[in-house]
Amino acid sequence: MRVPMGLTIDMAKYVMKQRLTGNKRYPLVLMLEPTELCNLTCTGCGKIRQAEEIHGKRMSVEECLAAADECGAPVVSIAGGEPLVHPQFDQIVEGMLARNKLTLLCTNGILIKRALSRLTPDPRFSFVFHLDGPREHHDLMVERKGVFDTVMNGIQEAKKLGFKVTTNTTLYKGVDPKGVGNLLSQLMDLGVDNCIVSPAFTYEEVGSALDNEIFMRRREAVETFRGVVESAGPRVRYYDTPMFFDFLLGKKEMHCTPWGNPTRDPLGWKGPCYLLTDGHYGKFSDMMENTEWEEFGYGDNPRCASCMMHSGYEASGVARLSPSDTFRIIKWMFAN
Numbered sequence: 001m002r003v004p005m006g007l008t009i010d011m012a013k014y015v016m017k018q019r020l021t022g023n024k025r026y027p028l029v030l031m032l033e034p035t036e037l038c039n040l041t042c043t044g045c046g047k048i049r050q051a052e053e054i055h056g057k058r059m060s061v062e063e064c065l066a067a068a069d070e071c072g073a074p075v076v077s078i079a080g081g082e083p084l085v086h087p088q089f090d091q092i093v094e095g096m097l098a099r100n101k102l103t104l105l106c107t108n109g110i111l112i113k114r115a116l117s118r119l120t121p122d123p124r125f126s127f128v129f130h131l132d133g134p135r136e137h138h139d140l141m142v143e144r145k146g147v148f149d150t151v152m153n154g155i156q157e158a159k160k161l162g163f164k165v166t167t168n169t170t171l172y173k174g175v176d177p178k179g180v181g182n183l184l185s186q187l188m189d190l191g192v193d194n195c196i197v198s199p200a201f202t203y204e205e206v207g208s209a210l211d212n213e214i215f216m217r218r219r220e221a222v223e224t225f226r227g228v229v230e231s232a233g234p235r236v237r238y239y240d241t242p243m244f245f246d247f248l249l250g251k252k253e254m255h256c257t258p259w260g261n262p263t264r265d266p267l268g269w270k271g272p273c274y275l276l277t278d279g280h281y282g283k284f285s286d287m288m289e290n291t292e293w294e295e296f297g298y299g300d301n302p303r304c305a306s307c308m309m310h311s312g313y314e315a316s317g318v319a320r321l322s323p324s325d326t327f328r329i330i331k332w333m334f335a336n
Contacts, residue, residue, distance in 0.1 A: 010100065014074045015318065025259045025288060027073040028315045031274045033265040034059040034092060036081040040108050042142045044172060044200050044214050057266035061088050065095045067264040070284045075102045077128070077261075084111040090118040097122055104128050106168065108142065112154035116161055126164035126193065129155055133169065134179040141172060152190070159191045166239055168196040172214045177224050181231025194239035197228060197248070198310045201275050217306050222250040243317025244310060256297035256304060259288060260315020272296050274311040276303060 018026040035058040096103040106128040132141045135148040199221035225248045246252040258273035268280035269287040281287040
């Protein structure tokens, strides 16, 4: 089973409650960024290229927990930056688990020993290791040799200690689909619980100079994802929902749900979405009420033209579940 039955029931109740109350816009995953500081300078990352103002700040434990309470999403993804550089990352994780949140901690793996010594395995907690492809490609994208091996060693240590482990692979132009597929198969041999795969997004902060060099357009992203899935074979356990999976394969069209994964960082609630920053709000409700949501998404905003990121489209599949999709979700949750 990919997620605990209790959590599955909790999420189903949450979505049903939103529908019964007529709430058309509700969050599913809180993207929490306690700090934007990072110990890597990944080529395609827009976070490290933000204004110096945000890099000089970090959220307190109290602010992090208050954000979870204010937002109400059943899932919390602790990202950044590199969250393990935050001195109280363990207290943030423990606070989320105390609130019965499915808690994901995203990491580049460099400081994983610090995390393994301060955290305890929990069925609602998972490490999410950033791993963009085979050794040479990954080290090239993170701009440091040896990081791939550090990640692989960290995954093995985490699994030995009983932690749930997910990997997150961002697909950039030039990546070898067969190489990525073989890597995903190798991760299954290491006992990795699930793999997330998603095309890279053209962050505004990265600049247009790299657009044609590392970022794929939609058709190219679909072809690359198909190649990855074919090479990986049927044994890979994907964390992507069946609906998002079909979207990446080009079998289904979906419109972005930008409010599905709201972001809270040291400057406040970031709008309109995890990837675009048009402003910050002091309250979650202010962001939800004052954002012109109709202005964002594929076909509505040129900045969204190449986006196929899970942060915008996973929620679309969940929010628009058909009876057949619901059946597929049930099969997906109990697979393997």
